[in-house]
């Protein structure tokens with residue numbers, strides 16, 4: 225009996241050892257295979273040396289590397305070291321039409337964001353189709369109806385947040401815009417109950433800043449230690465606190481709305497929270513906690529992106545005052561022709577403003593690359609190059625914006641570049657709008673995950689700028705005429721949030 229038992233144990237151990245060996249061999253072989261596949265792709269910046277040296281060069285001069293790669297590898301994809309120390313695969317835009325056809329099970333936006341944002345620990349919702357769906361199906365079609373409301377929120381928020389500016393007054397413009405955008409967007413996202421609540425607004429504004437801090441803190445940990453150490457990081461615990469605070473804010477409102485929805489005559493509010501509630505059963509969203517997390521996700525996608533874009537435009541405007549008068553005239557005429565208010569038609573008529581916004585975004589997109597995707601299944605491109613599963617790809621959007629073939633005299637900031645192109649005909653009119661996305665206009669991404677919120681963002685930014693340009697003269701402090709440089713880190717480029725602009729009320 226004893227011998228039989230021992231021989232059984234020995235047999236089991238042998239089987240387990242063989243299984244383990246086979247498993248290790250498989251992992252080893254697939255790693256070798258993966259590395260061999262990667263090694264077939266050319267590298268930009270190889271002369272710097274090993275991967276750590278290339279990473280350092282990337283941190284100092286990512287923009288230069290992407291531009292060099294764009295010139296060197298017009299028809300091929302190549303590798304670049306990134307801030308993470310992981311090589312990313314840079315894809316030239318000629319491959320975009322074939323990549324856009326691939327399903328998410330092959331090329332995943334959600335997975336790329338989840339890994340970049342360390343979603344496992346930060347909890348940011350990256351795979352919740354209800355968010356993009358509600359924006360596309362409910363928010364964008366509602367804009368014509370909502371624009372008067374958005375406009376009055378812009379007016380009110382600007383009155384609250386801007387100082388009187390009877391004489392030249394310095395304004396820390398980035399944070400001022402963050403508060404204006406948070407209030408205006410809040411009206412559309414959560415509705416009247418919460419959008420003016422200072423504590424809720426602070427919760428949303430701080431959440432985004434803290435989320436980026438938490439993501440950086442997790443990235444600093446070695447990957448193997450993250451499951452144990454990341455949940456204990458104070459930055460991650462602070463995010464959990466924020467989620468609780470947001471849930472507590474939303475709970476009574478969600479409860480009241482759910483109760484009211486039992487009444488067939490209930491006039492449902494016209495905001496994202498309500499549209500999400502209407503669709504929650506279809507997407508399996510039950511709890512208020514989940515709804516709160518989705519709200520935080522929308523806030524993360526919307527507030528700082530919109531505020532940074534608007535800040536970039538105002539920094540450009542302060543350094544190119546020759547544009548103020550023609551823009552002011554266009555805005556005045558458009559509003560006058562719409563009965564003195566900013567209607568959807570008036571916004572559409574602000575084509576010079578639209579062009580100025582797009583030209584600023586061409587020079588100062590939020591990042592030097594676009595179309596971040598994780599490759600879940602290996603892809604063979606039409607030129608025969610193979611991109612293995614497990615890699616990240618990106619497109620060098622800023623280099624595209626600097627290409628003279630697409631943008632003649634691309635170094636020249638021409639605020640009315642797109643306005644002039646739009647005047648050429650119907651096709652050119654459609655191709656050159658602020659919200660347009662295509663292989664040459666990548667600031668809002670590309671393909672089926674291109675930013676669904678860009679139509680709302682465009683309206684909101686135009687309304688804020690229309691008010692600012694009509695009501696104020698704007699200039700840099702200390703008589704500086706150069707545009708404030710953006711802060712660059714790796715592939716990101718942000719307007720310097722510590723800079724002031726001077727504002728003075730226009731005398732009428």
Ligand code: HEM
Nearest residue numbers: 356525526529530533595667668669670673674675677681
């Ligand atoms: C000027 C402001 C904004 C910029 C520059 C911007 C930029 C982007 C970019 C680059 C992407 C990735 C697209 C891709 O890789 O193909 C994206 C996605 C997204 N954006 Fe925006 N965005 C802005 C405003 C907004 C606003 C106001 C909202 C919400 C109302 C929003 C909601 C989203 C969502 C939900 C996604 C993910 C889409 C998906 O999962 O399919 N964004 N945005």
